[in-house]
Amino acid sequence: MIKCLVLLTGIVLIAKIEEISAEIGDPNCLISDVCLINPDGTISPWLDFSEDTELMVRSENILTITQPKKDIVKLYLEVIS
Numbered sequence: 001m002i003k004c005l006v007l008l009t010g011i012v013l014i015a016k017i018e019e020i021s022a023e024i025g026d027p028n029c030l031i032s033d034v035c036l037i038n039p040d041g042t043i044s045p046w047l048d049f050s051e052d053t054e055l056m057v058r059s060e061n062i063l064t065i066t067q068p069k070k071d072i073v074k075l076y077l078e079v080i081s
Contacts, residue, residue, distance in 0.1 A: 003015065004067070004072070005031070005062050006063045008063050013034055018030045018031075018032075020056070028059050032054040033080045035079055043076055
């Protein structure tokens, strides 16, 4: 499912997210096709220096997860295609 993630650092991402079973302290969220939502509302690839399309993160590093607006999803799908 496509969600917006606000990280503890204040960075806002949009990505496909899946919760994974893991030991306490280990990464437990698989995020893929990750993009950055810029302050001006544009969307750009996140970590575009890497060829990885899937990343593991700890839920402890995520402040909140929200449902993106339809126009944001449309922009996101254009960027990842």
